[in-house]
Amino acid sequence: MNQWLNQHIQPLQMVLGRMHQNLLGTVLMCCVMGVTLSLPAILFTIVDNLGQVAGGVESKPQLSLFLKLDASSSTKEAIGEQLKKHPDIAKYEFVSKESAWEQMQQNANTADISASLNKNPLPDAYFVTPKDIKPKNVQRLQKEMQQWDGVELAQVDSNWIKRLDTVLKLGKKAIFVLVALLGFALVAVIGNTIRLQIMTQLEEIEVSKLIGATNQFIRRPFLYAGTLYGLGGGLAAWLIVLAVVQLFNTSVTEIADLYASQFRLSMPNATITIAMLLSAVALGWLGSFVAVNRSLAKIEKL
Amino acid sequence: MIKFDRVSKRYPGSFDAIKNTSFEINQGDLVFVTGASGAGKSTLLKLIAGLERPTSGTVLINNQNVSQLKAAAIPYLRRNFGLIFQDHKLLYDRNCFENVALSLHINGILGEEAAKRIRAALDKVGLLSKEKSMPITLSGGEQQRLAIARAVVSRPSILIADEPTGNLDEDYATDILGFLYAFQQVGVTVIIASHELPHNIPDNMQNVVKVLHLQHGELTA
Numbered sequence: 001m002n003q004w005l006n007q008h009i010q011p012l013q014m015v016l017g018r019m020h021q022n023l024l025g026t027v028l029m030c031c032v033m034g035v036t037l038s039l040p041a042i043l044f045t046i047v048d049n050l051g052q053v054a055g056g057v058e059s060k061p062q063l064s065l066f067l068k069l070d071a072s073s074s075t076k077e078a079i080g081e082q083l084k085k086h087p088d089i090a091k092y093e094f095v096s097k098e099s100a101w102e103q104m105q106q107n108a109n110t111a112d113i114s115a116s117l118n119k120n121p122l123p124d125a126y127f128v129t130p131k132d133i134k135p136k137n138v139q140r141l142q143k144e145m146q147q148w149d150g151v152e153l154a155q156v157d158s159n160w161i162k163r164l165d166t167v168l169k170l171g172k173k174a175i176f177v178l179v180a181l182l183g184f185a186l187v188a189v190i191g192n193t194i195r196l197q198i199m200t201q202l203e204e205i206e207v208s209k210l211i212g213a214t215n216q217f218i219r220r221p222f223l224y225a226g227t228l229y230g231l232g233g234g235l236a237a238w239l240i241v242l243a244v245v246q247l248f249n250t251s252v253t254e255i256a257d258l259y260a261s262q263f264r265l266s267m268p269n270a271t272i273t274i275a276m277l278l279s280a281v282a283l284g285w286l287g288s289f290v291a292v293n294r295s296l297a298k299i300e301k302l
Numbered sequence: 303m304i305k306f307d308r309v310s311k312r313y314p315g316s317f318d319a320i321k322n323t324s325f326e327i328n329q330g331d332l333v334f335v336t337g338a339s340g341a342g343k344s345t346l347l348k349l350i351a352g353l354e355r356p357t358s359g360t361v362l363i364n365n366q367n368v369s370q371l372k373a374a375a376i377p378y379l380r381r382n383f384g385l386i387f388q389d390h391k392l393l394y395d396r397n398c399f400e401n402v403a404l405s406l407h408i409n410g411i412l413g414e415e416a417a418k419r420i421r422a423a424l425d426k427v428g429l430l431s432k433e434k435s436m437p438i439t440l441s442g443g444e445q446q447r448l449a450i451a452r453a454v455v456s457r458p459s460i461l462i463a464d465e466p467t468g469n470l471d472e473d474y475a476t477d478i479l480g481f482l483y484a485f486q487q488v489g490v491t492v493i494i495a496s497h498e499l500p501h502n503i504p505d506n507m508q509n510v511v512k513v514l515h516l517q518h519g520e521l522t523a
Contacts, residue, residue, distance in 0.1 A: 003410045006412045010407060203391075203393060204393055204395075206391075207391050207393060210391070211381075211385060211452075211456075214374070215374075217377075217407075
């Protein structure tokens with residue numbers, strides 16, 4: 001146990017010592033990783049926050065049935081009956097053109113408009129809430145109602161929510177692609193750094209192999225170096241994201257105040273932070289593992 | 303302990319460096335591998351130490367067939383040997399103490415126990431006062447002694463030295479050989495490659511000396 005522990009502490013101390021000796025290089029390396037990792041993390045924070053804005057809006061789709069202006073009262077009643085009997089409808093509400101007109105005149109925002117009109121332009125309307133709110137079902141219902149006698153227009157109110165949802169999904173896909181590409185870049189960058197370190201320590205590796213060092217023994221310090229670079233890069237990325245969110249928030253606050261909203265960009269939560277750190281560490285380890293294995297294979301051929 | 307049976311070694315695109323060689327080395331032997339440059343001395347030592355695998359024939363080390371060993375087992379085989387190279391193969395980015403420490407570190411020995419053994423090994427070759435010196439500041443003879451300290455600190459059962467006195471003058475050479483003989487006296491098998499048989503082998507060791515003389519890759523009696 002003690003020996004096992006020593007075999008890990010000793011290379012770790014050695015690597016930390018070397019990093020300390022070459023502090024500037026180590027810091028630069030962590031910065032490169034930090035900047036690279038922070039790009040998708042910032043994008044994620046933005047998309048995640050927009051998603052929260054969208055989630056805050058009542059996203060239950062409602063169907064509005066605007067009736068023809070010349071629809072007779074019997075047609076209105078017939079539609080009311082149809083809605084009542086329809087199995088897919090949770091509830092519905094009738095708003096007559098008179099009450100809508102009244103509302104419009106009372107509403108401060110629209111009173112001016114109504115005052116400039118000399119006759120009521122509004123149609124009678126039914127507001128329908130469907131039982132099943134899956135977009136496909138709502139759309140089918142909308143098409144069906146559009147065909148009904150006396151209906152001028154059947155309109156789904158939640159279209160813009162769906163559009164925003166689609167855009168956010170696209171954003172998430174973009175993040176995924178970005179993460180994959182930048183992850184590959186990081187593996188390459190770390191792999192190359194470790195490869196250069198191996199070249200400077202080629203003599204040590206050769207001598208170690210000659211006097212009976214196992215491949216694990218030779219690999220260990222380089223794997224620790226890669227992992228530490230990953231950890232440093234992950235922490236740098238986290239700090240960058242915090243700084244960027246803080247910076248954005250001063251402007252976001254101004255804009256949100258103009259809209260009388262309490263909206264603020266939220267800091268990355270614990271899950272995201274841990275995921276970011278872990279993936280950075282994993283990428284660092286992977287990069288050094290690939291580099292050190294390739295070098296070992298090359299040395300063995302000599 | 304080491305047994306060669308009709309061993310040949312051919313490097314790719316080259317002639318046979320070792321041809322059809324059979325011999326046996328026992329525990330505690332003092333073996334000299336002699337021959338002109340290019341006769342195959344270094345190749346023979348590499349085969350003995352498990353640094354190379356034979357092209358044909360079998361090499362048995364402690365009853366293990368080297369050809370059949372898995373790659374992962376080779377490092378453990380090598381730990382039976384203390385290797386001393388003609389060009390020392392010291393690491394010039396660390397001091398004497400740390401050079402010797404490498405041998406123990408790969409065996410997982412660290413800390414106080416390692417320090418004790420490193421100082422004992424340095425003391426044995428007369429370099430205890432220079433443990434903090436960098437190898438580049440040592441003379442040729444001292445560097446070779448440091449290489450011996452590194453080879454013996456892990457207490458190998460076989461010591462192999464490839465032309466350990468090749469670049470040294472007479473006095474230093476006698477010095478180095480003396481150290482190697484001392485290890486043979488405590489039961490270590492010592493194998494030395496050398497241009498020719500040294501003429502100053504102590505009388506009390508004459509009867510344990512074994513000579514493998516190589517000519518164009520073949521053993522001559």
